[in-house]
Amino acid sequence: MKILAVETSCDETCAAVVEGTTILSNVVHSQIDLHKEFGGVVPSIARRAHEERINLIIDKAIQDSRFMIQDIDAVAVTAGPGLAIALEVGIRHAKELAKKLDKPLIAVNHIEGHVLSVLAENDQYPISNIQFPALALVVSGGHTELIYVEKIGKYKIVARTMDDALGEALDKAARMLGLGYPGGAELEKRAALGDAKKYSLPLPMARSKTLAFSYSGLKTAMFRLIDELRIMNYELSEQQVNDLAAGFQWRAFEHLLRITRATLNAQPTMPKNLLVGGGVAANAKLREDIKKLSDEVGGQVWFPKKGMYGDNAAMIGIAAGFKAQRGEFADPEMIDRLPRWRIDEEMI
Numbered sequence: 001m002k003i004l005a006v007e008t009s010c011d012e013t014c015a016a017v018v019e020g021t022t023i024l025s026n027v028v029h030s031q032i033d034l035h036k037e038f039g040g041v042v043p044s045i046a047r048r049a050h051e052e053r054i055n056l057i058i059d060k061a062i063q064d065s066r067f068m069i070q071d072i073d074a075v076a077v078t079a080g081p082g083l084a085i086a087l088e089v090g091i092r093h094a095k096e097l098a099k100k101l102d103k104p105l106i107a108v109n110h111i112e113g114h115v116l117s118v119l120a121e122n123d124q125y126p127i128s129n130i131q132f133p134a135l136a137l138v139v140s141g142g143h144t145e146l147i148y149v150e151k152i153g154k155y156k157i158v159a160r161t162m163d164d165a166l167g168e169a170l171d172k173a174a175r176m177l178g179l180g181y182p183g184g185a186e187l188e189k190r191a192a193l194g195d196a197k198k199y200s201l202p203l204p205m206a207r208s209k210t211l212a213f214s215y216s217g218l219k220t221a222m223f224r225l226i227d228e229l230r231i232m233n234y235e236l237s238e239q240q241v242n243d244l245a246a247g248f249q250w251r252a253f254e255h256l257l258r259i260t261r262a263t264l265n266a267q268p269t270m271p272k273n274l275l276v277g278g279g280v281a282a283n284a285k286l287r288e289d290i291k292k293l294s295d296e297v298g299g300q301v302w303f304p305k306k307g308m309y310g311d312n313a314a315m316i317g318i319a320a321g322f323k324a325q326r327g328e329f330a331d332p333e334m335i336d337r338l339p340r341w342r343i344d345e346e347m348i
């Protein structure tokens, strides 16, 4: 079944053609240059940029797949979670396309896309090696969630962030250090040159047994520390920036790992695999740290292949393929944006 998938939940305009877990094309157009000067995604700018590009991106996805639009068997689209007015653009175009082609429509949860992104043409191990139940860790600019995956299509959120998402926290720390937006990747580069233990930053929720993430305390501590250092010498030196980046990243990842480990151990049935997805998983240091959990899961830790960490439509198409197998199609008259749709909630 060839699925054309559309994704416009945030600031990337994406379309892809997939067949099962094979990617026939995957086009991602990032709007980051439009949002940079605002230090975050501006919904109205995102909506307009999606609107301007979406037809071109869909055409390119079809063209790259080497198939014709008539060869498409179903149209999939992200219905949520995400920015309401951005989601709306993809949904409207997907609906129109499904109607024009007289093909079924599949509404996909964006987080399910990240969870299943590890399945995309993964040559790490044969896909059949993935055993369930599994635990999925989604770490992006908008989400930090641990999801118990009983099987594909059956999910339960078991831990989430109480305040900032990990990517959001890294972006804010990068901003405090003058590293631009979004700063996660730049922070990683600078952290590699720094001494993580040079300054004292707290481990979030160190004494708490709650299975949840929190980054606001660490962020405040970083802000205060930078303030103190600036009183002593107005401009931070390059080495100070490196050390602060390393310290922040270390504590942020240490917290992520501690909660992930505790959550793994708290499950009634030990998850056999850990599936990791989302933009922050592009961080090589994080992947190295997470691999250390493989003994605990008694199986493998899975990462998406390169280029599949961040938002893309191929992961939406893959999730849609499994939904189609289960006969879960959307009623085009009913489908609407669901900005807060949880992966463990039925579509309402």
Ligand code: KG4
Pocket: 010, 139, 140, 141, 142, 143, 166, 167, 168, 170, 171, 182, 183, 184, 185, 186, 188, 278, 279, 280, 281, 282, 283, 284, 309, 310, 311
């Ligand atoms: O999944 P994604 O592309 O979009 C969302 O759905 O949010 O994730 C974007 C986030 C941003 O916060 C960005 O700074 C972070 O992923 N990110 C990284 C790296 N590359 C992207 N964070 C840490 N290290 C990286 N190498």
Ligand code: ZN
Pocket: 110, 114, 140, 278, 279, 310, 311
């Ligand atoms: Zn995402």
